[in-house]
Amino acid sequence: MASRVLLKKPFDLGKLVLRNQSTMSAFEIQHKTPLIKKVEAIPVAMYGGRHHVTMLPGGGIGPELMGYVKEVFKYAGAPVDFEVVDIGDENSDLDYALTSIKRNGVAIKGNIETKSESASVVSRNVAIRNELDLYVNILHCKSYPGVPARQKDIDIVIIRQNTEGEYAMLEHESVDGVVESMKVVTESNSDRVARFAFEYAKKNGRKRVTTIHKANIMKLSDGLFLETSRRVAKDYPEIEHNDMIIDNCCMQLVSKPHQFDVMIMTNLYGSIVSNVVCGLIGGAGLLSGKNYGDHYAIFEPGTRNTGTAIAGKNIANPIAMLSASVDMLNHLGHVQHAELIQRAIEKTICEDKIHTPDLGGSARSTDVVQRIIDHILQADIRPW
Amino acid sequence: MSLLARNFSKILVQATQTAGVRSLHSSLPSLNETGISERPDTRITCTLIPGDGVGPELVYSVQEVFKAASIPVDFESYFFSEVNPTLSAPLDDVAKSISKNRVCLKGILATPDYSHTGELQTLNMKLRNSLDLYANVVHVKSLPGVKRRHEDIDCVIIREQTEGEYSALEHESVKGVVECLKIVTAKKSQRIAKFAFDYATKNNRKKVTAVHKANIMKLGDGLFLRSCEEMAKLYPKIEFERMIVDNCTMQMVSKPQQFDVMVTPNLYGNIVDNLASGLVGGAGVVAGASYSANCVVFEPGARHTYSEAVGKNVANPTAMLLCSAKLLRHVNLPQYGDMIRNAIEQVLKDGKIRTKDIGGQNSTQEFTYAVINNLKMPSRV
Numbered sequence: 001m002a003s004r005v006l007l008k009k010p011f012d013l014g015k016l017v018l019r020n021q022s023t024m025s026a027f028e029i030q031h032k033t034p035l036i037k038k039v040e041a042i043p044v045a046m047y048g049g050r051h052h053v054t055m056l057p058g059g060g061i062g063p064e065l066m067g068y069v070k071e072v073f074k075y076a077g078a079p080v081d082f083e084v085v086d087i088g089d090e091n092s093d094l095d096y097a098l099t100s101i102k103r104n105g106v107a108i109k110g111n112i113e114t115k116s117e118s119a120s121v122v123s124r125n126v127a128i129r130n131e132l133d134l135y136v137n138i139l140h141c142k143s144y145p146g147v148p149a150r151q152k153d154i155d156i157v158i159i160r161q162n163t164e165g166e167y168a169m170l171e172h173e174s175v176d177g178v179v180e181s182m183k184v185v186t187e188s189n190s191d192r193v194a195r196f197a198f199e200y201a202k203k204n205g206r207k208r209v210t211t212i213h214k215a216n217i218m219k220l221s222d223g224l225f226l227e228t229s230r231r232v233a234k235d236y237p238e239i240e241h242n243d244m245i246i247d248n249c250c251m252q253l254v255s256k257p258h259q260f261d262v263m264i265m266t267n268l269y270g271s272i273v274s275n276v277v278c279g280l281i282g283g284a285g286l287l288s289g290k291n292y293g294d295h296y297a298i299f300e301p302g303t304r305n306t307g308t309a310i311a312g313k314n315i316a317n318p319i320a321m322l323s324a325s326v327d328m329l330n331h332l333g334h335v336q337h338a339e340l341i342q343r344a345i346e347k348t349i350c351e352d353k354i355h356t357p358d359l360g361g362s363a364r365s366t367d368v369v370q371r372i373i374d375h376i377l378q379a380d381i382r383p384w
Numbered sequence: 385m386s387l388l389a390r391n392f393s394k395i396l397v398q399a400t401q402t403a404g405v406r407s408l409h410s411s412l413p414s415l416n417e418t419g420i421s422e423r424p425d426t427r428i429t430c431t432l433i434p435g436d437g438v439g440p441e442l443v444y445s446v447q448e449v450f451k452a453a454s455i456p457v458d459f460e461s462y463f464f465s466e467v468n469p470t471l472s473a474p475l476d477d478v479a480k481s482i483s484k485n486r487v488c489l490k491g492i493l494a495t496p497d498y499s500h501t502g503e504l505q506t507l508n509m510k511l512r513n514s515l516d517l518y519a520n521v522v523h524v525k526s527l528p529g530v531k532r533r534h535e536d537i538d539c540v541i542i543r544e545q546t547e548g549e550y551s552a553l554e555h556e557s558v559k560g561v562v563e564c565l566k567i568v569t570a571k572k573s574q575r576i577a578k579f580a581f582d583y584a585t586k587n588n589r590k591k592v593t594a595v596h597k598a599n600i601m602k603l604g605d606g607l608f609l610r611s612c613e614e615m616a617k618l619y620p621k622i623e624f625e626r627m628i629v630d631n632c633t634m635q636m637v638s639k640p641q642q643f644d645v646m647v648t649p650n651l652y653g654n655i656v657d658n659l660a661s662g663l664v665g666g667a668g669v670v671a672g673a674s675y676s677a678n679c680v681v682f683e684p685g686a687r688h689t690y691s692e693a694v695g696k697n698v699a700n701p702t703a704m705l706l707c708s709a710k711l712l713r714h715v716n717l718p719q720y721g722d723m724i725r726n727a728i729e730q731v732l733k734d735g736k737i738r739t740k741d742i743g744g745q746n747s748t749q750e751f752t753y754a755v756i757n758n759l760k761m762p763s764r765v
Contacts, residue, residue: 043574044677045582046678047519047675048486048487048676048677048714049486049677049679050714074716079716083586099618103578103582103618
């Protein structure tokens with residue numbers, strides 16, 4: 001019904017918005033109107049070279065990993081102050097967490113468990129991404145030499161549409177026993193992701209972008225995604241573009257992963273492919289993911305598992321969260337600190353081979369963190 | 385002097401004892417067991433502007449304390465002055481140094497009342513504008529042992545200091561009629577409001593008070609007030625309150641404990657800063673800092689050069705020392721910052737050594753040595 005009204009008078013809604021716009025400040029437009037979001041970003045929380053960053057520990061092993069991040073930051077002298085907002089349990093204040101991210105612009109986040117299968121409960125991970133319009137998720141899968149893994153020397157960047165597709169959360173039972181779940185693909189979002197991917201490839205000296213799809217079956221939705229990325233590819237003649245069907249892609253990934261460089265895909269495929277690649281190079285505890293929107297960025301461990309089973313046992317791998325923090329420092333422009341921590345992580349894992357049980361070692365989480373701190377203290381730079 | 389020398393060595397011994405004790409969990413092996421030696425402290429460079437009046441004496445006191453505690457900070461000193469233009473370092477050099485080091489310790493610059501060259505901007509304003517040091521933070525806190533009319537004052541005054549009345553736009557359109565422009569922009573008002581709320585969030589403060597005069601300057605101060613109100617909506621956990629500047633000054637002298645964080649436009653901030661500083665002991669004991677996005681300049685909160693006391697060795701170095709403690713905290717050396725702050729509080733609490741401004745007879749030097757004697761190395765580095 002609503003859509004029909006809109007079709008009949010396509011400009012009315014726009015007019016309404018425009019009329020409101022004249023009486024609203026840019027600030028209100030950004031924060032109150034859902035349709036014209038974020039015209040102007042609020043100032044970034046950076047004062048005297050120190051950043052304020054929202055920290056959402058999440059559930060499971062999240063809080064202990066965040067403790068390690070704080071500890072490492074203290075010794076590395078990273079100029080970042082954390083504002084911790086707890087969103088671990090069901091009744092905590094998600095809105096406050098969102099407001100906090102909006103004012104700080106950047107957040108580091110553990111994973112929040114989505115246990116409930118009841119229809120009324122919206123996954124809070126998804127809610128955060130949608131509300132902040134974090135339309136792209138980047139997972140840089142790079143093998144650590146020295147970590148036992150099925151495949152060596154992998155270097156793949158997975159770029160995933162993060163807000164629509166199968167995660168549109170539109171499901172209904174029209175007739176008893178028949179459930180329809182909508183997969184939404186829009187041209188504007190596909191375009192943003194493709195553009196982001198090609199820009200990323202260009203900036204980071206990557207050679208090829210592969211679009212992963214299933215357009216042979218979902219001819220319209222995935223078709224649109226594929227078509228859009230082909231169109232965007234034309235603007236970047238220096239970067240090679242090809243496409244691959246998701247089932248074939250999974251097979252190729254486990255047999256010949258080195259053929260991939262940058263990959264872009266819709267939401268669900270991204271979730272699957274990133275877990276496949278994580279499994280190939282050493283499990284959930286190593287990689288970190290970045291979520292970007294136009295104004296906000298959230299950094300989190302790459303595979304979104306809470307690890308509730310191993311919480312409190314001092315065996316969780318702290319590397320994923322620490323590399324998320326390194327990504328965050330890079331994003332904030334504290335490149336020196338990022339390098340310092342990154343090198344310490346690499347030395348610990350690749351040279352000292354201090355591994356937690358998930359990588360086949362026997363070290364405790366604190367042993368790994370302690371060694372990383374030792375390496376940081378040994379390095380002779382101290383950028384405050 | 386011999387007392388001092390004895391204490392130097394005591395501190396050094398303490399330092400060597402505590403340097404090795406550091407580990408993440410007490411159950412974990414310490415560094416010595418893993419066979420990794422700790423690197424020597426790497427040093428931090430900080431720009432230093434002694435300023436006019438007693439500035440150089442106060443800065444010397446800070447350097448003495450830093451030397452005694454072997455704090456790893458190197459100073460890059462610039463003589464910078466408006467009343468002594470021939471000796472002053474060029475603004476560009478100073479600004480460059482500050483943006484490189486990102487921290488600066490600064491005394492107060494004297495500003496002549498009348499401009500002889502037709503220049504409307506003061507050197508202070510030029511420095512602030514060139515580095516975009518937009519937020520001035522003055523932490524007014526009652527000190528132990530300094531008896532004043534009010535107890536337990538603990539408020540933070542945050543002042544916008546790049547626009548407003550200090551825009552240096554004045555002209556005489558008709559003979560005998562001077563217009564002075566007060567500029568208020570939405571962007572800068574939002575920025576300072578956000579700074580205040582973020583400061584409150586970070587430091588676990590409960591309330592932010594916007595000080596204004598929007599009932600008279602409906603557009604200018606109105607814009608400032610509205611920006612603060614809008615920003616307040618993003619901080620649901622912090623109480624927001626507004627107060628007209630005249631009422632604010634009255635409340636300040638009668639019931640100063642009610643204030644927590646205050647955010648003000650330029651001129652009101654200047655007045656409220658000085659008023660509040662007077663309540664806790666004057667210009668010699670209140671520390672402040674000016675922030676831009678990238679760098680911080682730490683300077684005493686109430687800006688007086690105290691030029692009548694130059695060379696008399698009577699100025700109170702507390703404000704400058706507190707500034708240096710804040711500086712150390714900012715550059716990730718909080719243990720040293722706390723050490724200095726605790727030492728100052730101890731000296732003031734003992735009350736044996738006091739400078740003239742807080743009712744004593746001791747000299748700057750004696751006070752400095754008393755602080756050095758009270759330095760206690762933190763048990764864990």
